[in-house]
Amino acid sequence: MSCPKTELISAYLDEEVGPGEKTRFETHLQGCSSCTHTLAELRSLRMAFSNAERHPAPYGFATRVIARTAGLEKKKATWFAPYFVGFAEAAVLLIVITVGILAGRVMTNGSPATTATNMASSLSLELFDATPPGSLGGAYLAMTEVRNEK
Amino acid sequence: MQNPDDLILIDRFKSGDASAFGEIVLKYQDKIYNLCRHMLGNAHDAEDASQDVFLKAFQALSKFQPEASLYTWLYRVATNTCIDRRRKPVFESLFGGSEEGERLVHDRASDAPSPERLYQSKQLDRTLQESLGKLSPKLRTVIVLKEIEELSYEEIADTLEISMGTVKSRIARAREELQILMKKFREQNP
Numbered sequence: 003m004s005c006p007k008t009e010l011i012s013a014y015l016d017e018e019v020g021p022g023e024k025t026r027f028e029t030h031l032q033g034c035s036s037c038t039h040t041l042a043e044l045r046s047l048r049m050a051f052s053n054a055e056r057h058p059a060p061y062g063f064a065t066r067v068i069a070r071t072a073g074l075e076k077k078k079a080t081w082f083a084p085y086f087v088g089f090a091e092a093a094v095l096l097i098v099i100t101v102g103i104l105a106g107r108v109m110t111n112g113s114p115a116t117t118a119t120n121m122a123s124s125l126s127l128e129l130f131d132a133t134p135p136g137s138l139g140g141a142y143l144a145m146t147e148v149r150n151e152k
Numbered sequence: 153m154q155n156p157d158d159l160i161l162i163d164r165f166k167s168g169d170a171s172a173f174g175e176i177v178l179k180y181q182d183k184i185y186n187l188c189r190h191m192l193g194n195a196h197d198a199e200d201a202s203q204d205v206f207l208k209a210f211q212a213l214s215k216f217q218p219e220a221s222l223y224t225w226l227y228r229v230a231t232n233t234c235i236d237r238r239r240k241p242v243f244e245s246l247f248g249g250s251e252e253g254e255r256l257v258h259d260r261a262s263d264a265p266s267p268e269r270l271y272q273s274k275q276l277d278r279t280l281q282e283s284l285g286k287l288s289p290k291l292r293t294v295i296v297l298k299e300i301e302e303l304s305y306e307e308i309a310d311t312l313e314i315s316m317g318t319v320k321s322r323i324a325r326a327r328e329e330l331q332i333l334m335k336k337f338r339e340q341n342p
Binding site: 007008009011012013016018043044047048050051052053054055056057058059060063064066067068070071074 | 173174177178181182184185186189190195198199202203206207210211273276277279280281298299300304305320321323324327328330331334
């Protein structure tokens with residue numbers, strides 16, 4: 003076996019080669035100082051990594067993350083809030099109007115036709131005297147009406 | 153493969169149990185922070201990126217497919233976040249981050265090795281971190297996932313959504329380049 007690529011030596015170090023490849027390389031390794039040297043250098047690099055400082059998350063990290071997610075939840079809630087408030091206001095107004103109409107019907111206790119008649123008569127000027135009762139204007143109008151009838 | 157505990161946490165989250173997300177954060181915060189720390193090189197950026205990872209997770213977890221492993225998914229979000237974030241030309245060294253961030257990290261150290269050992273370890277770590285920072289994002293990502301997070305080739309392939317062959321070749325290239333960079337760094341900083 004000729005010297006393999008560094009890729010295979012690297013994978014051998016990581017125990018990521020198949021059993022056949024592993025056996026062939028180990029046999030080759032026994033008589034190859036170049037590959038032995040390469041492997042030793044890779045092991046040295048691995049040692050440097052294994053000595054490298056491991057960094058646990060700083061104190062209070064999880065609390066800070068959770069606090070920020072609370073902000074996200076708030077954002078989620080406020081995204082549609084203006085639309086929701088507008089809709090709620092419109093709904094309340096509609097309910098008030100409907101209840102008002104129904105209550106009016108119940109209080110007048112009439113059918114729609116009666117209600118319409120009542121409404122028309124309530125708006126009629128005939129309900130009111132044109133002049134104050136017992137006034138000169140009233141007497142004058144009464145005389146004029148009699149004359150007109152004649 | 154999906155962790156059964158994670159599946160329960162995800163189900164709880166989806167059904168509106170807010171505490172489930174807190175448990176997910178507590179479970180994976182050290183892994184994600186450590187990954188970001190090595191990808192970005194300083195405590196301040198690592199904290200920001202890690203928080204972003206969990207916020208993205210919070211927003212997307214309801215659509216999470218149980219076929220994928222939660223930690224693989226979180227690692228994917230983390231590596232993408234770090235790559236996106238790290239568009240700066242200069243890599244801040246291990247000691248180049250904000251003082252506050254560094255203090256937060258070092259405040260956690262409880263066991264104290266001898267000063268000489270500590271110095272040697274720091275020097276090696278600095279050499280490694282400086283060299284790591286000079287790698288391309290693609291190579292840095294695979295080597296950090298392999299050597300720091302100790303993922304298998306298959307897990308790295310799943311995380312980055314690339315083939316096993318690509319993982320294998322990128323790791324080998326990353327190692328070759330790192331060796332050259334570390335040698336160069338030692339020569340420049342005897």
